[in-house]
Amino acid sequence: MFIMTEAAKNVKAPRTAITPTRAENFPEWYQNVIKAADMAENAPVRGCMIIKPYGYAVWENIQGNLDRMIKAEEVQNAYFPLLIPLSFIAKEAEHIEGFAKECAVVTHHRLESDGKGGLVPAGPLTEPMIIRPTSETIIGEAFSRWVQSYRDLPLKTNQWANVMRWEMRPRIFLRTSEFLWQEGHNVFETHDDAEKDALRMIEVYREFYENYMAVPGFIGAKTPDERFPGAIETYTIEAFMQDGKALQGCTSHNLGQTFAKSSDIKFLDRDGVQKLAWTTSWGLSTRTIGGLIMVHADDDGMVMPPKLAPYQVGILPIIHDEADKPKIMEFCDKIRKELLAKGVSARIDKSGQRTSDMMWGAIKKGVPVRLEIGAREIAEGQLTYTRRDLGKDGKKKVSVDEFLGSIEGVLAQMQKDMLERARQRMQGMVIEIKTLKEMRDFFAAEKIGGVKIDYKLIQDSDEFEAIKKEFSVTPRCLPFADNGQKVIVAKAY
RNA sequence: CGGAGUGUAGCUCAGCCUGGUAGAGUGCUAGCUUCGGGAGCUAGAGGCCCAGGGUUCGAAUCCCUGCACUCCGACCA
Numbered sequence: 001m002f003i004m005t006e007a008a009k010n011v012k013a014p015r016t017a018i019t020p021t022r023a024e025n026f027p028e029w030y031q032n033v034i035k036a037a038d039m040a041e042n043a044p045v046r047g048c049m050i051i052k053p054y055g056y057a058v059w060e061n062i063q064g065n066l067d068r069m070i071k072a073e074e075v076q077n078a079y080f081p082l083l084i085p086l087s088f089i090a091k092e093a094e095h096i097e098g099f100a101k102e103c104a105v106v107t108h109h110r111l112e113s114d115g116k117g118g119l120v121p122a123g124p125l126t127e128p129m130i131i132r133p134t135s136e137t138i139i140g141e142a143f144s145r146w147v148q149s150y151r152d153l154p155l156k157t158n159q160w161a162n163v164m165r166w167e168m169r170p171r172i173f174l175r176t177s178e179f180l181w182q183e184g185h186n187v188f189e190t191h192d193d194a195e196k197d198a199l200r201m202i203e204v205y206r207e208f209y210e211n212y213m214a215v216p217g218f219i220g221a222k223t224p225d226e227r228f229p230g231a232i233e234t235y236t237i238e239a240f241m242q243d244g245k246a247l248q249g250c251t252s253h254n255l256g257q258t259f260a261k262s263s264d265i266k267f268l269d270r271d272g273v274q275k276l277a278w279t280t281s282w283g284l285s286t287r288t289i290g291g292l293i294m295v296h297a298d299d300d301g302m303v304m305p306p307k308l309a310p311y312q313v314g315i316l317p318i319i320h321d322e323a324d325k326p327k328i329m330e331f332c333d334k335i336r337k338e339l340l341a342k343g344v345s346a347r348i349d350k351s352g353q354r355t356s357d358m359m360w361g362a363i364k365k366g367v368p369v370r371l372e373i374g375a376r377e378i379a380e381g382q383l384t385y386t387r388r389d390l391g392k393d394g395k396k397k398v399s400v401d402e403f404l405g406s407i408e409g410v411l412a413q414m415q416k417d418m419l420e421r422a423r424q425r426m427q428g429m430v431i432e433i434k435t436l437k438e439m440r441d442f443f444a445a446e447k448i449g450g451v452k453i454d455y456k457l458i459q460d461s462d463e464f465e466a467i468k469k470e471f472s473v474t475p476r477c478l479p480f481a482d483n484g485q486k487v488i489v490a491k492a493y
Numbered sequence: 494c495g496g497a498g499u500g501u502a503g504c505u506c507a508g509c510c511u512g513g514u515a516g517a518g519u520g521c522u523a524g525c526u527u528c529g530g531g532a533g534c535u536a537g538a539g540g541c542c543c544a545g546g547g548u549u550c551g552a553a554u555c556c557c558u559g560c561a562c563u564c565c566g567a568c569c570a
Contacts, residue, residue, distance in 0.1 A: 354531090
């Protein structure tokens with residue numbers, strides 16, 4: 001090591017791939033990470049996004065893994081229509097009140113020339129349709145026909161679909177008017193079965209969040225005013241982003257008999273009596289990708305957890321001399337095939353860019369492991385690789401056999417380290433307090449994160465209402481870990 | 494829906510105050526030298542200056558009216 005002069009420092013001034021940095025301007029940093037990783041862009045329609053191949057690959061990995069976990073719960077996939085007759089949603093008072101403001105309405109079915117080169121809607125519909133903001137009502141209608149006997153229960157159905165909620169203030173991935181999700185809808189004989197199911201599904205999500213996303217969270221129940229319209233219980237995972245705001249990562253609702261009543265889902269029980277069924281619904285959306293970014297990305301861009309990465313190893317051919325190119329590319333391809341045989345996804349950068357551009361491209365995309373292969377590696381039989389989350393100091397040089405033998409372990413370790421790092425950060429962000437005075441001081445000091453407090457202290461409290469309003473914070477959840485006795489309060493996305 | 498800001502090259506923006514017909518950086522294309530944590534030179538392609546109206550001999554620039562986007566609130570399962 002040597003001591004750098006001031007001049008040398010300026011030349012080598014630390015430069016982040018993303019500007020501004022997280023500390024400088026978090027919302028702008030977030031958007032730039034997405035742009036730099038080439039994951040998505042805003043669409044011509046306000047509030048809608050185009051998910052680009054690299055971002056969509058993450059969604060496909062979320063789908064693939066979560067779908068397998070959902071099916072393990074004996075749930076079957078189906079598909080229900082995008083358009084819902086207005087009369088369906090009007091059936092349930094509380095539900096409609098929750099969604100009415102956000103509904104897009106289809107009122108016409110035909111376009112005609114206006115004689116001035118434009119088109120105008122003609123053919124008004126006798127009954128307007130809404131574009132589904134969620135599918136409880138239309139699935140309820142089907143279930144009322146499908147469910148006749150206790151023998152038809154439990155009925156467990158999931159759909160992967162797009163939904164639309166007209167948003168006042170869209171943010172890419174986090175809050176878009178159209179988004180992709182899965183929504184599960186289950187029907188049971190009893191309240192207890194439904195309650196167990198709602199709890200079971202939040203547990204499935206917890207496993208998914210921790211094991212695949214490497215994102216920890218506070219798992220618990222929503223306070224009554226934060227519940228899904230029509231639900232008797234809503235369970236959630238509240239994850240904490242690097243700016244200290246909470247993000248509801250998914251939800252699982254015990255809907256009681258609310259929707260069974262409005263959709264008339266009844267079954268003939270063993271005792272010959274017609275009974276109203278009990279339902280649940282549970283969902284996880286593309287919003288989760290926003291959380292993935294805000295939890296893991298750094299000032300150099302995205303950091304992909306290996307299990308959700310579009311490709312886990314980015315192979316960068318280092319070519320100094322054109323004559324070496326065929327040999328190097330052939331070697332890269334050989335390594336790629338060996339990785340694929342082990343179930344490790346890999347991609348060779350064939351862009352022909354300069355080394356540093358390929359390198360930074362992979363960094364910004366958050367490719368878990370970068371593998372540099374040049375004439376040197378081939379000559380020495382060694383491979384040079386770097387874990388994205390450790391930075392350049394984590395660069396390692398090992399033999400080909402050692403690399404192939406250890407890569408799965410390296411990826412697994414990275415996945416584990418990312419979760420652990422996120423967990424440490426989350427724990428440091430939420431402090432336990434005893435009084436509302438402390439809560440006021442905490443938010444007044446603009447501290448990063450949230451607080452945990454005795455739930456009783458915020459119930460029917462005018463001071464808490466005042467704090468909520470003044471600092472725009474909300475109760476996020478009553479963690480299971482505290483048996484519902486305590487509540488987490490924070491700003492939220 | 495309120496407050497603020499911004500619409501000019503693929504992207505980031507300057508020019509506008511003080512009207513005279515289009516600029517920079519970056520990216521892109523080609524060539525050469527380079528290349529292992531952000532390289533340099535040369536040449537080139539690329540713009541209905543958000544839209545509509547007005548003022549003017551003349552508007553990216555001044556004045557109206559829209560529209561869109563961004564940020565901050567409100568709202569939000």
